[in-house]
Amino acid sequence: MPPRDEHDYEDRRQQIIRGALDAFAAKGFDSASNKDIAEAAKIGSPGLIYHYFRDKVDLLHQVILEQMPLIEIIDSAEAMMDRPPEEALPEMARKLMGAIHQWPTVAIARVVIAESMRNKRVASMVSDIGPGRGMRILATYLERQMDAGRLRRMNPHIAARLLVGPIIAYMITGYIFEQPEIQSVLPEEMAKQTIESFLRAMAPDGA
Amino acid sequence: MPPRDEHDYEDRRQQIIRGALDAFAAKGFDSASNKDIAEAAKIGSPGLIYHYFRDKVDLLHQVILEQMPLIEIIDSAEAMMDRPPEEALPEMARKLMGAIHQWPTVAIARVVIAESMRNKRVASMVSDIGPGRGMRILATYLERQMDAGRLRRMNPHIAARLLVGPIIAYMITGYIFEQPEIQSVLPEEMAKQTIESFLRAMAPDGA
Protein backbone atom coordinates (compact mmCIF):
# COMPACT_ATOMS: atom_id res chain seq x y z
CA MET A 1 0.00 0.00 0.00
CA PRO A 2 1.85 3.06 -1.15
CA PRO A 3 1.21 6.17 0.93
CA ARG A 4 -0.72 9.00 -0.63
CA ASP A 5 2.25 11.35 -0.56
CA GLU A 6 5.71 10.19 0.37
CA HIS A 7 6.65 13.53 1.94
CA ASP A 8 3.53 14.01 4.00
CA TYR A 9 3.89 10.47 5.20
CA GLU A 10 7.48 10.96 6.31
CA ASP A 11 6.69 14.31 7.95
CA ARG A 12 3.92 12.76 9.99
CA ARG A 13 6.18 9.91 10.98
CA GLN A 14 8.87 12.30 12.19
CA GLN A 15 6.27 14.32 14.04
CA ILE A 16 5.22 11.24 15.95
CA ILE A 17 8.84 10.20 16.58
CA ARG A 18 9.71 13.57 18.06
CA GLY A 19 6.61 13.57 20.23
CA ALA A 20 7.42 10.07 21.41
CA LEU A 21 10.94 11.16 22.34
CA ASP A 22 9.55 13.97 24.46
CA ALA A 23 7.06 11.67 26.13
CA PHE A 24 9.60 8.90 26.74
CA ALA A 25 12.14 11.36 28.13
CA ALA A 26 9.58 12.86 30.48
CA LYS A 27 7.99 9.67 31.78
CA GLY A 28 10.04 6.72 30.58
CA PHE A 29 9.01 4.19 27.99
CA ASP A 30 6.58 2.15 30.11
CA SER A 31 4.87 5.03 31.84
CA ALA A 32 4.38 7.13 28.74
CA SER A 33 1.00 6.08 27.37
CA ASN A 34 -0.05 6.31 23.75
CA LYS A 35 -2.28 9.15 24.82
CA ASP A 36 0.75 11.02 26.20
CA ILE A 37 2.59 10.42 22.96
CA ALA A 38 -0.34 11.57 20.85
CA GLU A 39 -0.59 14.76 22.88
CA ALA A 40 3.14 15.45 22.75
CA ALA A 41 3.15 14.84 19.00
CA LYS A 42 0.02 16.92 18.53
CA ILE A 43 -1.87 14.27 16.65
CA GLY A 44 -5.56 13.82 17.27
CA SER A 45 -5.64 10.22 18.33
CA PRO A 46 -3.46 7.49 19.83
CA GLY A 47 -4.86 5.17 17.19
CA LEU A 48 -2.93 6.99 14.49
CA ILE A 49 0.34 5.77 15.91
CA TYR A 50 -0.54 2.31 14.66
CA HIS A 51 -0.86 3.59 11.14
CA TYR A 52 2.84 4.49 11.17
CA PHE A 53 4.34 1.98 13.59
CA ARG A 54 3.74 -1.70 14.20
CA ASP A 55 3.49 -1.29 17.97
CA LYS A 56 4.90 0.72 20.84
CA VAL A 57 8.20 -1.16 20.89
CA ASP A 58 8.65 -0.52 17.17
CA LEU A 59 8.12 3.15 17.87
CA LEU A 60 10.82 3.07 20.56
CA HIS A 61 13.24 1.42 18.17
CA GLN A 62 12.60 4.03 15.51
CA VAL A 63 13.06 6.83 18.04
CA ILE A 64 16.42 5.42 19.06
CA LEU A 65 17.58 4.68 15.53
CA GLU A 66 16.68 8.08 14.11
CA GLN A 67 17.42 10.35 17.03
CA MET A 68 20.80 9.20 18.31
CA PRO A 69 22.94 12.23 17.57
CA LEU A 70 26.09 10.47 18.70
CA ILE A 71 26.22 8.72 15.38
CA GLU A 72 27.56 11.72 13.46
CA ILE A 73 30.15 12.36 16.13
CA ILE A 74 31.39 8.81 15.86
CA ASP A 75 31.57 9.16 12.10
CA SER A 76 33.61 12.33 12.35
CA ALA A 77 35.89 10.67 14.89
CA GLU A 78 36.67 8.00 12.36
CA ALA A 79 38.24 10.65 10.13
CA MET A 80 40.82 11.58 12.75
CA MET A 81 42.57 8.24 12.82
CA ASP A 82 46.01 9.48 11.91
CA ARG A 83 46.20 12.70 13.84
CA PRO A 84 48.22 12.62 17.06
CA PRO A 85 46.31 12.34 20.37
CA GLU A 86 47.28 15.82 21.54
CA GLU A 87 45.20 17.21 18.66
CA ALA A 88 42.57 14.56 18.08
CA LEU A 89 41.40 13.96 21.65
CA PRO A 90 40.53 17.59 22.52
CA GLU A 91 38.79 17.86 19.15
CA MET A 92 36.62 14.82 19.88
CA ALA A 93 35.93 16.07 23.39
CA ARG A 94 34.84 19.44 22.04
CA LYS A 95 32.31 17.82 19.74
CA LEU A 96 31.06 15.52 22.47
CA MET A 97 30.61 18.39 24.91
CA GLY A 98 28.77 20.39 22.26
CA ALA A 99 26.34 17.53 21.83
CA ILE A 100 25.77 17.18 25.55
CA HIS A 101 24.64 20.77 25.74
CA GLN A 102 21.77 20.08 23.32
CA TRP A 103 18.37 18.89 24.51
CA PRO A 104 17.85 15.85 22.27
CA THR A 105 21.14 14.31 23.32
CA VAL A 106 20.27 14.32 26.98
CA ALA A 107 16.69 13.23 26.29
CA ILE A 108 17.66 10.32 24.11
CA ALA A 109 20.41 9.33 26.52
CA ARG A 110 17.92 9.10 29.37
CA VAL A 111 15.57 6.94 27.33
CA VAL A 112 18.27 4.75 25.91
CA ILE A 113 20.10 4.14 29.17
CA ALA A 114 16.95 3.47 31.18
CA GLU A 115 15.69 1.06 28.58
CA SER A 116 19.01 -0.70 27.99
CA MET A 117 19.11 -1.38 31.68
CA ARG A 118 16.38 -3.97 31.50
CA ASN A 119 15.97 -4.88 27.86
CA LYS A 120 18.78 -6.87 26.33
CA ARG A 121 17.49 -6.38 22.79
CA VAL A 122 17.51 -2.62 23.15
CA ALA A 123 20.89 -2.77 24.88
CA SER A 124 22.53 -4.61 22.03
CA MET A 125 20.84 -2.49 19.39
CA VAL A 126 22.02 0.66 21.13
CA SER A 127 25.47 -0.75 21.63
CA ASP A 128 25.82 -1.61 17.96
CA ILE A 129 25.02 1.83 16.65
CA GLY A 130 26.23 4.00 19.54
CA PRO A 131 28.52 3.29 22.48
CA GLY A 132 29.76 -0.08 21.27
CA ARG A 133 30.77 1.23 17.89
CA GLY A 134 32.26 4.35 19.47
CA MET A 135 34.37 2.36 21.91
CA ARG A 136 35.60 0.08 19.16
CA ILE A 137 36.62 2.97 16.93
CA LEU A 138 38.34 4.70 19.83
CA ALA A 139 40.22 1.51 20.69
CA THR A 140 41.33 1.16 17.08
CA TYR A 141 42.54 4.75 17.08
CA LEU A 142 44.47 4.30 20.31
CA GLU A 143 46.04 1.08 19.10
CA ARG A 144 47.21 2.81 15.95
CA GLN A 145 48.77 5.57 18.07
CA MET A 146 50.50 2.93 20.15
CA ASP A 147 51.86 1.37 16.96
CA ALA A 148 53.15 4.79 15.97
CA GLY A 149 54.96 5.05 19.30
CA ARG A 150 52.93 8.03 20.41
CA LEU A 151 51.32 6.20 23.28
CA ARG A 152 52.55 3.60 25.71
CA ARG A 153 51.48 0.12 24.67
CA MET A 154 48.63 -1.59 26.51
CA ASN A 155 45.30 -3.31 25.80
CA PRO A 156 43.53 -0.68 23.66
CA HIS A 157 40.08 -1.60 24.98
CA ILE A 158 41.26 -0.88 28.50
CA ALA A 159 42.88 2.33 27.32
CA ALA A 160 39.63 3.45 25.68
CA ARG A 161 37.83 3.00 28.98
CA LEU A 162 40.55 4.87 30.87
CA LEU A 163 39.86 7.81 28.60
CA VAL A 164 36.07 7.73 28.43
CA GLY A 165 35.35 6.49 31.95
CA PRO A 166 35.99 9.75 33.83
CA ILE A 167 33.62 11.61 31.52
CA ILE A 168 30.94 8.98 32.09
CA ALA A 169 31.47 9.20 35.84
CA TYR A 170 31.22 12.98 35.59
CA MET A 171 27.93 12.75 33.72
CA ILE A 172 26.37 10.12 35.98
CA THR A 173 27.32 11.83 39.23
CA GLY A 174 26.40 15.25 37.88
CA TYR A 175 23.33 14.70 35.75
CA ILE A 176 21.71 11.65 37.28
CA PHE A 177 22.69 11.73 40.92
CA GLU A 178 23.10 15.51 40.90
CA GLN A 179 25.96 15.50 43.37
CA PRO A 180 26.56 19.11 44.35
CA GLU A 181 30.38 18.98 44.59
CA ILE A 182 30.74 18.25 40.90
CA GLN A 183 28.12 20.70 39.65
CA SER A 184 30.58 23.57 39.86
CA VAL A 185 33.03 21.83 37.54
CA LEU A 186 32.35 22.81 33.93
CA PRO A 187 32.22 20.05 31.31
CA GLU A 188 35.09 21.70 29.45
CA GLU A 189 37.24 21.69 32.56
CA MET A 190 36.45 18.03 33.19
CA ALA A 191 37.29 17.11 29.58
CA LYS A 192 40.55 19.02 29.72
CA GLN A 193 41.69 17.39 32.95
CA THR A 194 40.67 13.94 31.72
CA ILE A 195 42.64 14.23 28.50
CA GLU A 196 45.63 15.73 30.28
CA SER A 197 45.72 12.90 32.81
CA PHE A 198 45.22 10.30 30.13
CA LEU A 199 48.12 11.62 28.07
CA ARG A 200 50.30 11.81 31.16
CA ALA A 201 49.52 8.23 32.08
CA MET A 202 49.88 6.99 28.51
CA ALA A 203 53.09 8.78 27.62
CA PRO A 204 55.55 6.39 25.97
CA ASP A 205 58.11 5.03 28.43
CA GLY A 206 61.02 6.65 26.64
CA ALA A 207 59.61 10.16 26.87
CA MET B 1 1.16 -5.25 66.87
CA PRO B 2 4.37 -7.16 67.47
CA PRO B 3 4.98 -10.08 65.12
CA ARG B 4 4.53 -13.57 66.43
CA ASP B 5 8.20 -14.36 66.10
CA GLU B 6 10.76 -11.67 65.42
CA HIS B 7 13.02 -14.01 63.48
CA ASP B 8 10.32 -15.52 61.29
CA TYR B 9 9.08 -12.04 60.54
CA GLU B 10 12.49 -10.78 59.49
CA ASP B 11 13.20 -13.90 57.44
CA ARG B 12 9.97 -13.49 55.52
CA ARG B 13 10.70 -9.84 54.96
CA GLN B 14 14.13 -10.61 53.57
CA GLN B 15 12.66 -13.35 51.41
CA ILE B 16 10.32 -10.83 49.82
CA ILE B 17 13.08 -8.24 49.45
CA ARG B 18 15.32 -10.70 47.65
CA GLY B 19 12.49 -11.81 45.39
CA ALA B 20 11.64 -8.20 44.63
CA LEU B 21 15.26 -7.49 43.73
CA ASP B 22 15.22 -10.38 41.26
CA ALA B 23 11.94 -9.23 39.77
CA PHE B 24 12.97 -5.57 39.55
CA ALA B 25 16.31 -6.48 38.00
CA ALA B 26 14.63 -8.68 35.42
CA LYS B 27 11.78 -6.41 34.42
CA GLY B 28 12.31 -3.01 36.00
CA PHE B 29 10.32 -1.51 38.83
CA ASP B 30 7.23 -0.52 36.85
CA SER B 31 6.92 -3.65 34.77
CA ALA B 32 7.50 -6.10 37.59
CA SER B 33 4.04 -6.84 38.93
CA ASN B 34 3.26 -7.91 42.46
CA LYS B 35 2.52 -11.30 40.99
CA ASP B 36 6.04 -11.44 39.54
CA ILE B 37 7.46 -10.47 42.90
CA ALA B 38 5.38 -13.04 44.75
CA GLU B 39 6.54 -15.76 42.37
CA ALA B 40 10.20 -14.72 42.56
CA ALA B 41 9.99 -14.61 46.34
CA LYS B 42 8.12 -17.91 46.47
CA ILE B 43 5.30 -16.60 48.58
CA GLY B 44 1.79 -17.74 47.90
CA SER B 45 0.09 -14.46 47.27
CA PRO B 46 0.79 -10.92 46.12
CA GLY B 47 -1.42 -9.74 48.94
CA LEU B 48 1.14 -10.84 51.48
CA ILE B 49 3.52 -8.13 50.31
CA TYR B 50 1.21 -5.59 51.90
CA HIS B 51 1.54 -7.26 55.25
CA TYR B 52 5.24 -6.44 55.26
CA PHE B 53 5.44 -3.25 53.20
CA ARG B 54 3.26 -0.18 52.92
CA ASP B 55 3.17 -0.23 49.13
CA LYS B 56 5.28 -1.06 46.11
CA VAL B 57 7.40 2.08 46.40
CA ASP B 58 8.14 1.31 50.05
CA LEU B 59 9.29 -2.13 48.93
CA LEU B 60 11.62 -0.56 46.37
CA HIS B 61 13.11 1.71 49.02
CA GLN B 62 13.72 -1.19 51.37
CA VAL B 63 15.32 -3.21 48.58
CA ILE B 64 17.72 -0.38 47.83
CA LEU B 65 18.49 0.39 51.46
CA GLU B 66 19.16 -3.18 52.50
CA GLN B 67 20.78 -4.59 49.41
CA MET B 68 23.33 -1.96 48.46
CA PRO B 69 26.51 -3.88 49.12
CA LEU B 70 28.59 -0.79 48.43
CA ILE B 71 27.76 0.51 51.87
CA GLU B 72 30.15 -1.76 53.75
CA ILE B 73 32.89 -1.09 51.23
CA ILE B 74 32.54 2.62 51.73
CA ASP B 75 32.68 2.16 55.48
CA SER B 76 35.86 0.15 55.24
CA ALA B 77 37.36 2.70 52.86
CA GLU B 78 36.93 5.38 55.47
CA ALA B 79 39.37 3.53 57.68
CA MET B 80 42.20 3.81 55.15
CA MET B 81 42.43 7.58 55.16
CA ASP B 82 46.08 7.81 56.14
CA ARG B 83 47.60 4.98 54.20
CA PRO B 84 49.46 5.92 51.00
CA PRO B 85 47.68 5.47 47.67
CA GLU B 86 49.98 2.69 46.50
CA GLU B 87 48.61 0.56 49.33
CA ALA B 88 45.11 1.91 49.85
CA LEU B 89 43.86 2.05 46.26
CA PRO B 90 44.56 -1.59 45.36
CA GLU B 91 42.95 -2.61 48.64
CA MET B 92 39.79 -0.64 47.88
CA ALA B 93 39.77 -1.95 44.31
CA ARG B 94 40.05 -5.52 45.53
CA LYS B 95 36.97 -5.11 47.69
CA LEU B 96 35.06 -3.35 44.94
CA MET B 97 35.86 -6.02 42.39
CA GLY B 98 34.88 -8.72 44.85
CA ALA B 99 31.49 -7.06 45.11
CA ILE B 100 31.10 -6.78 41.36
CA HIS B 101 31.51 -10.52 41.00
CA GLN B 102 28.38 -11.06 43.05
CA TRP B 103 24.96 -11.08 41.45
CA PRO B 104 23.21 -8.63 43.81
CA THR B 105 25.67 -5.85 43.04
CA VAL B 106 24.96 -5.81 39.34
CA ALA B 107 21.25 -6.40 39.91
CA ILE B 108 20.91 -3.55 42.37
CA ALA B 109 22.96 -1.27 40.14
CA ARG B 110 20.58 -1.94 37.26
CA VAL B 111 17.53 -1.17 39.37
CA VAL B 112 19.02 1.84 41.07
CA ILE B 113 20.32 3.54 37.95
CA ALA B 114 17.17 2.89 35.92
CA GLU B 115 15.00 4.22 38.69
CA SER B 116 17.19 7.21 39.52
CA MET B 117 16.86 8.18 35.88
CA ARG B 118 13.30 9.34 36.32
CA ASN B 119 12.73 9.62 40.02
CA LYS B 120 14.62 12.37 41.76
CA ARG B 121 13.67 11.18 45.21
CA VAL B 122 15.20 7.78 44.57
CA ALA B 123 18.22 9.42 42.95
CA SER B 124 19.01 11.55 45.96
CA MET B 125 18.32 8.74 48.42
CA VAL B 126 20.67 6.47 46.52
CA SER B 127 23.27 9.17 46.18
CA ASP B 128 23.25 9.90 49.89
CA ILE B 129 23.90 6.35 51.01
CA GLY B 130 25.91 5.03 48.07
CA PRO B 131 27.75 6.71 45.24
CA GLY B 132 27.54 10.25 46.58
CA ARG B 133 28.95 9.35 49.94
CA GLY B 134 31.57 7.13 48.35
CA MET B 135 32.75 9.84 46.00
CA ARG B 136 32.92 12.38 48.76
CA ILE B 137 35.00 10.11 51.00
CA LEU B 138 37.29 9.26 48.11
CA ALA B 139 37.74 12.95 47.29
CA THR B 140 38.60 13.67 50.92
CA TYR B 141 41.14 10.88 50.91
CA LEU B 142 42.75 12.10 47.71
CA GLU B 143 42.89 15.66 48.96
CA ARG B 144 44.62 14.52 52.10
CA GLN B 145 47.18 12.65 50.01
CA MET B 146 47.73 15.78 47.94
CA ASP B 147 48.34 17.72 51.15
CA ALA B 148 50.89 15.09 52.14
CA GLY B 149 52.66 15.62 48.83
CA ARG B 150 52.02 12.06 47.70
CA LEU B 151 49.81 13.13 44.80
CA ARG B 152 49.91 16.02 42.38
CA ARG B 153 47.51 18.77 43.42
CA MET B 154 44.24 19.21 41.55
CA ASN B 155 40.48 19.42 42.21
CA PRO B 156 39.92 16.30 44.34
CA HIS B 157 36.39 15.74 43.00
CA ILE B 158 37.75 15.57 39.48
CA ALA B 159 40.54 13.29 40.67
CA ALA B 160 38.02 10.97 42.28
CA ARG B 161 36.20 10.64 38.96
CA LEU B 162 39.44 10.03 37.10
CA LEU B 163 40.01 7.08 39.38
CA VAL B 164 36.53 5.59 39.54
CA GLY B 165 35.36 6.43 36.02
CA PRO B 166 37.25 3.73 34.15
CA ILE B 167 35.83 1.07 36.44
CA ILE B 168 32.32 2.39 35.85
CA ALA B 169 32.91 2.41 32.10
CA TYR B 170 34.19 -1.14 32.37
CA MET B 171 31.05 -2.24 34.20
CA ILE B 172 28.62 -0.46 31.88
CA THR B 173 30.21 -1.62 28.65
CA GLY B 174 30.73 -5.13 29.96
CA TYR B 175 27.68 -5.90 32.03
CA ILE B 176 24.97 -3.71 30.55
CA PHE B 177 25.93 -3.33 26.90
CA GLU B 178 27.79 -6.66 26.95
CA GLN B 179 30.44 -5.50 24.52
CA PRO B 180 32.44 -8.60 23.57
CA GLU B 181 35.88 -6.95 23.35
CA ILE B 182 35.92 -6.15 27.04
CA GLN B 183 34.50 -9.45 28.26
CA SER B 184 37.91 -11.08 28.05
CA VAL B 185 39.47 -8.50 30.38
CA LEU B 186 39.26 -9.69 33.97
CA PRO B 187 38.06 -7.21 36.60
CA GLU B 188 41.35 -7.60 38.46
CA GLU B 189 43.30 -6.67 35.33
CA MET B 190 41.08 -3.66 34.73
CA ALA B 191 41.48 -2.50 38.32
CA LYS B 192 45.25 -2.92 38.20
CA GLN B 193 45.59 -0.91 34.99
CA THR B 194 43.27 1.80 36.24
CA ILE B 195 45.20 2.33 39.45
CA GLU B 196 48.53 2.19 37.69
CA SER B 197 47.45 4.82 35.18
CA PHE B 198 45.93 6.97 37.88
CA LEU B 199 49.11 6.94 39.94
CA ARG B 200 51.19 7.68 36.86
CA ALA B 201 49.00 10.65 35.96
CA MET B 202 48.84 11.88 39.53
CA ALA B 203 52.50 11.51 40.45
CA PRO B 204 53.79 14.68 42.12
CA ASP B 205 55.60 16.96 39.69
CA GLY B 206 58.89 16.67 41.47
CA ALA B 207 59.03 12.88 41.24
Add this chain to the structure above:
DNA sequence: CACTATTGATTGACTGGTCAATCAATAGTG
Protein backbone atom coordinates in the same frame (compact mmCIF):
# COMPACT_ATOMS: atom_id res chain seq x y z
C1' DC C 1 -2.47 -30.97 80.69
C1' DA C 2 -6.49 -30.29 77.75
C1' DC C 3 -9.16 -26.83 75.87
C1' DT C 4 -10.12 -22.34 74.12
C1' DA C 5 -9.32 -17.44 73.07
C1' DT C 6 -6.44 -14.46 70.77
C1' DT C 7 -3.52 -12.77 67.40
C1' DG C 8 -0.64 -12.58 63.53
C1' DA C 9 0.10 -14.80 58.82
C1' DT C 10 -1.67 -16.05 54.57
C1' DT C 11 -4.73 -16.61 50.92
C1' DG C 12 -7.61 -15.66 46.87
C1' DA C 13 -11.23 -13.10 45.22
C1' DC C 14 -12.42 -8.54 44.06
C1' DT C 15 -12.39 -3.40 42.59
C1' DG C 16 -11.52 0.64 40.11
C1' DG C 17 -8.79 1.89 36.86
C1' DT C 18 -5.28 2.04 33.01
C1' DC C 19 -3.38 0.73 28.88
C1' DA C 20 -2.05 -1.25 24.21
C1' DA C 21 -4.05 -2.50 20.39
C1' DT C 22 -8.07 -3.09 17.18
C1' DC C 23 -11.65 -1.63 14.30
C1' DA C 24 -15.48 0.45 12.08
C1' DA C 25 -16.74 4.74 10.50
C1' DT C 26 -15.63 9.14 8.49
C1' DA C 27 -12.91 12.75 6.25
C1' DG C 28 -9.82 13.94 2.85
C1' DT C 29 -7.27 13.57 -1.47
C1' DG C 30 -5.67 12.56 -6.16
Add this chain to the structure above:
DNA sequence: CACTATTGATTGACCAGTCAATCAATAGTG
Protein backbone atom coordinates in the same frame (compact mmCIF):
# COMPACT_ATOMS: atom_id res chain seq x y z
C1' DC D 1 -14.73 7.21 -7.08
C1' DA D 2 -10.97 4.46 -5.10
C1' DC D 3 -7.89 4.64 -1.72
C1' DT D 4 -5.43 6.62 2.35
C1' DA D 5 -5.49 9.19 6.71
C1' DT D 6 -7.60 9.99 10.86
C1' DT D 7 -10.64 9.51 14.54
C1' DG D 8 -12.85 7.88 18.69
C1' DA D 9 -15.05 4.10 20.62
C1' DT D 10 -14.21 -0.46 22.05
C1' DT D 11 -12.02 -4.70 23.65
C1' DG D 12 -9.54 -7.66 26.49
C1' DA D 13 -5.77 -7.99 29.45
C1' DC D 14 -3.61 -6.69 33.45
C1' DC D 15 -2.38 -4.34 37.67
C1' DA D 16 -1.98 -2.08 42.50
C1' DG D 17 -4.08 -2.30 46.35
C1' DT D 18 -8.11 -3.89 49.57
C1' DC D 19 -10.53 -7.09 52.19
C1' DA D 20 -12.99 -10.85 54.23
C1' DA D 21 -12.10 -15.29 55.45
C1' DT D 22 -9.12 -19.02 56.92
C1' DC D 23 -5.16 -21.02 59.07
C1' DA D 24 -1.65 -21.84 62.57
C1' DA D 25 0.84 -20.73 66.55
C1' DT D 26 0.89 -19.21 71.07
C1' DA D 27 -1.03 -17.68 75.65
C1' DG D 28 -4.18 -18.17 79.11
C1' DT D 29 -7.20 -20.85 82.18
C1' DG D 30 -9.13 -24.19 85.11
